[in-house]
Amino acid sequence: MARVAIEEGYFTVPDDPAEAPRLLGSRCGACGEHFFPRRQVCARCLHDGCDDVELGPTGRLWTWTYVHVPLFAKKNAKVSAYGVGQVDLPEGPRVQALLVGGPDDFEIGMEMVLDLETLRTDDDGNDVVIMRFSPHRAAGAHEGGERP
Amino acid sequence: MARVAIEEGYFTVPDDPAEAPRLLGSRCGACGEHFFPRRQVCARCLHDGCDDVELGPTGRLWTWTYVHVPLFAKKNAKVSAYGVGQVDLPEGPRVQALLVGGPDDFEIGMEMVLDLETLRTDDDGNDVVIMRFSPHRAAGAHEGGERP
Amino acid sequence: MRIEGAAVAGIGMVRFDRYPDRSGAHLARDAGLLALRDAGITLAEVDEAFVGYIQPAAMIGIKAMKELGLTGLPVTHIENASATGLVAFREAAWAVASGRAEVAMAIAFDKMTDMARNAPSRGTGRDQLDSTILPAAYFALWAQRRMHDHGTRPEHFAAIAAKNWNHGALNPLSHRRPDHTVTVEEVLASQLVAEPLTAMMACPADDGAACAIVASTDWVRRHQPDRRVVRPVASALQSEAYSPGHTFLGPVVGPATMTRTTALQAYEEAGLGPDDMDLALCHDAFANEELEYYELLGFCGEGEGERLLDAGDTALGGRIPFNTDGGLIARGHPGGPTGLAMVHEVVTQLRGEAGDRQVHGARRGLAHLVGGGSVCTVNLFETD
Amino acid sequence: MRIEGAAVAGIGMVRFDRYPDRSGAHLARDAGLLALRDAGITLAEVDEAFVGYIQPAAMIGIKAMKELGLTGLPVTHIENASATGLVAFREAAWAVASGRAEVAMAIAFDKMTDMARNAPSRGTGRDQLDSTILPAAYFALWAQRRMHDHGTRPEHFAAIAAKNWNHGALNPLSHRRPDHTVTVEEVLASQLVAEPLTAMMACPADDGAACAIVASTDWVRRHQPDRRVVRPVASALQSEAYSPGHTFLGPVVGPATMTRTTALQAYEEAGLGPDDMDLALCHDAFANEELEYYELLGFCGEGEGERLLDAGDTALGGRIPFNTDGGLIARGHPGGPTGLAMVHEVVTQLRGEAGDRQVHGARRGLAHLVGGGSVCTVNLFETD
């Protein structure tokens, strides 16, 4: 019944399913730049010593697409279409991830929120979850809107 | 019931199981050097134009070993020990291949003969065969003996 | 640093296509034999070879080289994702320029059809954290943002794709050689892959091999006195520099702006600029990329790519024809060999041997690729 | 051609071992940080990088480099089977010698434990035509033939293995550091792998990373005025030349004689000979190889290797100590990083910083590897 991440070290899996997960990132101890995913050496100033931080769970949609042929050029596609996008976190990082919704649900600049999707059940009976972003219904979708 | 090669283009699979298979090689049209397996460009004189020839089926054992840990450094070994060797064909090429027999059956310089081993049955009911060398019982095993 | 004293001595390629019955090593052999014949030599005259392939494998480069002969020459496998072929060429050019080789070979082969077939079956596009973005989706993200920023329409992308399909029709070595003039409407009507990109805006999955032989300029002048000598003069290679908006997770080819800084470096090294170029080959795995590169390679200002395209400047007959051989979209993109097919086309054009697609009076050409990971390379060639 | 004007500015390595919980990219990062620290710089000062790995994968080299920073430097993946690390080093040395880089990095990582685990399950050693000969069997074929030709006994191979295990005990960076003196009897009593080779005569499967930074000699003298400057002076690389008895099918590393011609080339390029060497590192994936290389590298005549060994000449304290760091057998052989671990050891020795295993007064060293496919490389280093 527990939920486990598809891969450890990328996002939190809150005990309460109603709680939004957060991204596991880093902050440079020297210049303050934030990164996702975690890294030890700062990509901006090369300082060796980033600290663990949690990022998100909201962000703004920088760009998106909707994939109609998921396994383009591979013939044995058996999965449905899905959205993917890049989301700018308020802390700075731009995150590529799956999007929840259809091709008419997305607009550049809209507010997005991280959530978790259950992919399958593992051998121990745990739900294996992956992170994704959904349009944030409560927030304004127009570009330039204030961040929450 | 038919026999098929594990990979095409390396050895003949005679209709008569009692007949020895032959190796599919090449002979340079310019310098006459022989090669196994087939090749288009001569490795000796770089002439572009080798002709198909059949080689063997006998040869002389240049060196051999007996593998006691077939998947050395891999933990899931489930195959038995086996011999491998290099056999010098009368036409020139030295061929690495599996050997039939136990560690006490081999001696450098002994005469070897090519045969086929059935590995499995494929979906069409054919026997999938691989080539290997066996000590040639009829021939002398001492080094320097004349070639047949 | 400018490449001094190196020239292309020979080129050869196997037309990109699907070759289920031919091994990569045999494709490489055939491309290598063509290049050796074009150079007028055998492998015995080659001092060093760089073999490019992307397919996940070790040691097969040297095994492929053995099909050409066993002369003992140094052989090194070079891999740089889609940029592999040009980077193998860069190594060959520098081996000559540094004096360690008089004649060096860059050769590449790949079988994308095998790679597609052998891809992990769990690759459903969404059940691995680091693989959720396929290349088509990745470049579609660029396209969507460009449409938002500049009002670009899918018709623009379709026009580029149609142009490159039609260029391919003029190239006997192109994978796709349409028997009719491909139209914008036809491209738009093909299968939608990822908004707004359609199947005809994308390169095919194919197999192939290509080879280029580099020698000292002296050697080439001596051995090929009657031929126009084509020289590589700059080969800039860059990986991604950090900038805000960088994405770390998921397949990426780096920010589009990598192309700008890499091109600037190449122009500076060669002492040349975009106005000196007579043709350009770029990474058009997806048609919208080419539009970006018009600007990033310096052929027009930011946001002016559509105008350049609409004016026909980037088609054969225009001011700076792009992807004269059909580009990745038509000529094909097997992976490693792609960059060497570009060298093949630039050299053919600068020699004046491009037949129906000849850019008249072409004296300088540019070859550009980006590769996953991410890298970018811009290579400049000139003839006298 | 002699390498002029290049010197080693920094070295770093992660001790080879099994690291199930650390990614290859993280191992590379840690080795890279050690080398950068040893050079006294950050990645910002590095002009070009060559990343080596054998594992069948594309693009992961540049992903690993990103862990060290995103400075935009050119990054190229180099692969040459077991010779990968030394060939990446060769590229870095030439990038500096040719003037295209002032500071270049060679970095390599591999996880043999992953490769062993992920090997195709059908790899039973006998159900594929081209894979019937495992490396252990392949080198056992050499050993059996040598025993036939020269009367060599398994005790000789065991003596070499024991020596290298015991050298490893003196090296904090060795994978295997036995807590007792390993004896010939102990080596012979270990599991028989392939006649006549036992498990203790073979290198382990391990994970690791190593890095070397090369800079112009001027740069190194300027930045490291108090340190002995170690210079690569020759790096010969050869593939297999055809000779009668060549085997084409099945895993091969080429005829043993490749080492002779490659060493001759390196000596000639450097204007040095075997008598000038103070230590040598060679490809001792299996102990019997080292015996062959005594002769093929020119340290004794043909058939005299056993005498050299018996006299203790190739042990620490002897005339020409081989594999002072434990060699592939003890220090380990993850694949790509192996050659850079050799550079690490040669540089440590020539700097005079090898502690308990220091070769007194060492001024020149040799590093040799062979790689499947087949290639051979011999690299010579010297200090003032």
Ligand SMILES: [Zn+2]
């Ligand atoms: Zn920082």
Ligand SMILES: [Zn+2]
């Ligand atoms: Zn011949």
